[in-house]
Amino acid sequence: MHRAGAHISREEIHAAAGIRKGPWQAEEDAALMDYVAKHGPRDWSSIRSKGLLPRTGKSCRLRWVNKLKPGLKTGCKFSPEEERIVIDLQEIFGNRWAQIATYLPGRTDNDVKNFWSTRRKRLARLLQSPLPISRRNLAGEAVVAASFSKFEDTFSAALPCNSPCLDLIPFTEQCSNNQCSQEPYAVEDSDAAKTVSVVIEPAINDSQPTQPPPFDQHLLNLPPLPEAQDLVLAFDDLPLPEFIACPDQCEAMRLPEAPATFFDLDVAGHEFKIEHPEMPESFFDEFPSDLFDYLEQPVAGQKGS
DNA sequence: AAAATTAACAACCGCCCGGCT
């Protein structure tokens, strides 16, 4: 038994009340369907009080609304059209998922919410990868590489590459030679604009001719896709800041300051206005959905092709 | 083939609102 004043968890309360939680069984679904057929989708709490199911009214309602209600599109992904609607309406309504769901027959607020959440995570992962977008010339030399990092407060600018092989190092890693007394990846706040430092290292293996990594080849071989291609090409127009050497004479160099305005372009009639520090939200809102597929496209000649 | 990672889905929780007493 519980001591006086001891904490009693919700689980214990539910268990004591005989309330079931977790995944629904087929029999429970059947009982719920039977109840709704007889009484309609209302008075959810009476389902338990009448002893029909050991579930809370909330749980019953949620199960009905999200899984059992007729006409739901269960088991099929959002179509491009549905994705577009969600993106457009999210801009209008914000995170009012129930309202957005009313524009999508067969979709619930939970569906929309899950779709948006997954999309956010996916985009965040994409933007945090050290080399989401890079370009090389036909000789395989890196000509422009652009990388977003933790866009909450940082991003890197386009990098002029005068070496056949330059690697961008993720901000989270340490200076590889461990001789740099300063934090080479430090991100500093300033009133005017965020200051971002990027470390560039020479190629690890200078004796070997550098082969373009598969990722770059896949960018070069991409089929026409206006939105994504225009976005990639936009990196060409970025200002290229001066590099400064590490004061500790290590081989790292710094890219001292990022431009205040990163994007301002029109892509296939879709206006991009991505400005730091407002970049995160606007980028999420405007990020073309098909750009995911573009950037994550399987590399030709690799596994599976 | 196994392990790790990611995406998609399901369900719960806390908060809020409106109706009822």
Place this chain on the structure above:
DNA sequence: GAGCCGGGCGGTTGTTAATTT
């Protein structure tokens, strides 16, 4: 008007399936 209760909603977490390494 205050308190209670049911229902709705958004946020979050847990689970499972699919994919990648």
